[in-house]
Amino acid sequence: MIASRFWDFAGAFAHPVTAVLVGGAVAVIVAASLVIFVLARARKVGPALEKELWLRTFSWALIVPAIVVPVLIGPAWAILAVGALGLLCYQEYARATGLFREPAVSVAVVAGILFLVFAALDHWYGFFVALFPLGVVVIAIASIPQDRPEHYIQRTALGVFAFLLFGVGLGHLGFIANDPLYRPVILMIVFAVAVSDVSAFTTGKLIGGPKLLPATSPNKTISGSLGALAAATVFVSLTAGAIYGDALALWQRALLGLLIGACAQLGDLMLSSIKRDLHIKDMGAVIPGHGGVLDRFNSLLLVSPAVFHYVHYLIGFGEAQPIRLITGS
Amino acid sequence: MEDWRFKPAADLGLTPAQRLRSLQREAGLPGAIGQALWWNAMRLYAAAVHRVRVEGREHLPAExxxxxxxxxxxxxDTIVLMTSLTRAQSRRAFPLAAGDTFFDAGLSAAFAAGALNALPVWRSRTRRQEIDALRARLADDRCIFILFPEGTRTRSGEMGAFKPGLGALVAGSEIPVVPAYLDGCWRALPPQRKLPRPLPIAVRFGPALRFADRANDKDGWHAVAAASEAAVRTLGGLAPRGPAPPAAS
Structure with a gap:
């Protein structure tokens, strides 16, 4: 039982939607490379832009397998990969806010994220949910013994915010891996976010018009935002239909798409707000052409819990699956 | 309500490779864990293998x-000095290490940064702004720098002359320089050997020197280096160094 949670190659492409989504992602990267190559050959783009485009495509060619491969291999790897993503996001956030200079709070946040990963691996929803308030309790008390009350609220609030975003929020994406349909569902969520991002960029560039929230993010337009909502709605209506069939009515699937499109953009705007408040441009420089890990994955922070509870309410996740795989006897 | 004060990491926005070699590097939780593991292992090693004896610890400033x-x-040498500090002190300590030896290759740089908490000094091509960055960081972040002003390990066993770069870090400031003499490291691990001999080592700290009245210029730097070298020689019971031999033409 445990072993099949790690190694389930037979199940990798068992669902046709998984195969279509993975094939589609590979095709998009290959097509993008060809377009850049042709444009560069025809001297339609300058060398600087060409280099920038290659850098971004190359980064995508690393990001896509980093997401897809763990999801394909087995649910345990998907949960561990989401946990690792949460830790990387926390590291960038802590360095950007200065919270990394408070080791007691940092250790509490990291421990909270690791316990959430364990609860997801164990498929123990009760513990998973219990960790939300308990994690807050531990972070709140972490720095009290230092007898250093100045800036207590700031470091505690920064820690709680981080735990709720990178542990609890992202953790819901990992918990989905306890469902037999987790491969197409997780890939649908991640790719819907990508579709939303790309559509916001392209419709914004094509149509232009008034800015959305210029003080927060000067490049986003209202037209781009609506384009992203439309694209996410169409993509999710089709994909969720192929995954769930009649279990979700068309309006319910469209609403799921709207939910993902809205939360993805709000996650983006949330990170923009954080960066503006800190007066920094990027959260890091780990991914060439993208900035930090958070700059790329910010949208998933808000999308994951929203999608989880929407689908959980309408259909359920992992309902008939064995629970407490590690702690149960 | 007053604004919160945020202080992002000084090395924010650098790529991972640049961070390893940055003079502004600030270790987060991973670095702190790596350094705690390494230096606690080295405390055991120094005590068990070299029975390190520390004299004059009272000369180390409290803060x-x-x-x-x-x-x-x-x-x-770095291991003996670092493990002679208290744990609280060693968490603030940065060994200044030769860039060309420790920070050229990626793996070695990762070790020097992640485990040793070392900062790179590029011996032959140190730029003024790098010295200024180190000087500013020493004061602003309240660091401890561990420095070997000879610039390289002695190849003969004789202590060499101190280079003036030390002076550029402290001349004209209140920051104290603590001289230390290491006794036994040469016999235990001379540069020609690969593995150390399990011989005893002693370290003697001397009274702190202050150079607030020295000008932060070439003459001041040389004076700081000469005074520091004399203090280390005295601790080691060595004769003062005579006038420098005439430069070969």
């Missing part, structure tokens, strides 16, 4: 910042 300078005979 950073300060600069620790010593004679340089082996790769054990």
């Amino acid at each position: 950073p910042p300060f600069v620790l300078v010593a004679n340089h005979a082996s790769h054990l």
Whole structure:
């Protein structure tokens, strides 16, 4: 039982939607490379832009397998990969806010994220949910013994915010891996976010018009935002239909798409707000052409819990699956 | 309500490779864990294998910042000095390590940054702005710098002359320089050997020197270096160095 949670190659492409989504992602990267190559050959783009485009495509060619491969291999790897993503996001956030200079709070946040990963691996929803308030309790008390009350609220609030975003929020994406349909569902969520991002960029560039929230993010337009909502709605209506069939009515699937499109953009705007408040441009420089890990994955922070509870309410996740795989006897 | 004060990491926005070599590097939780593992292992090693004896610990200032300078005979030197500090002190301590030896290759740089908490000094091509960055960081972040002003390990066993770069870090400031003499490192691990001999090592700290009245210029730097070298020689019971031999033409 445990072993099949790690190694389930037979199940990798068992669902046709998984195969279509993975094939589609590979095709998009290959097509993008060809377009850049042709444009560069025809001297339609300058060398600087060409280099920038290659850098971004190359980064995508690393990001896509980093997401897809763990999801394909087995649910345990998907949960561990989401946990690792949460830790990387926390590291960038802590360095950007200065919270990394408070080791007691940092250790509490990291421990909270690791316990959430364990609860997801164990498929123990009760513990998973219990960790939300308990994690807050531990972070709140972490720095009290230092007898250093100045800036207590700031470091505690920064820690709680981080735990709720990178542990609890992202953790819901990992918990989905306890469902037999987790491969197409997780890939649908991640790719819907990508579709939303790309559509916001392209419709914004094509149509232009008034800015959305210029003080927060000067490049986003209202037209781009609506384009992203439309694209996410169409993509999710089709994909969720192929995954769930009649279990979700068309309006319910469209609403799921709207939910993902809205939360993805709000996650983006949330990170923009954080960066503006800190007066920094990027959260890091780990991914060439993208900035930090958070700059790329910010949208998933808000999308994951929203999608989880929407689908959980309408259909359920992992309902008939064995629970407490590690702690149960 | 007053604004919260945020202080992002000084090395934010650098790529991972740049961070390893940055003078502004600030270790987060991963670095702190790596350094705690390494230096606690080294405390055991120094006590068990070299029975390190520490004299004059009372000369170490209670509060950073300060600069620790010593004679340089082996790769054990940094280990002996670092493990002679209290744990609280060693968490604030940065060994200044030769960039061309420790920070060229990626793996070696990762070790020097992640485990040793070392900062790179590029011996032959140190730029003024790098010295200024180190000087500013020493004061602003209240660091301890561990420095071997000879610039390289002695190849003969004789202590060499101190280079003036030390002076550029402290001349004209209140930051104390603590001289230390390392006894036994040469016999335990001379540069020609690969593995250390399990011989005893002693370290003697001397009274802190202050150079607030020295000008932060070439003459001041040389004076700081000469005074620090004399203090280390005295601790080691060595004769003062005579006038420099005439430069070969």
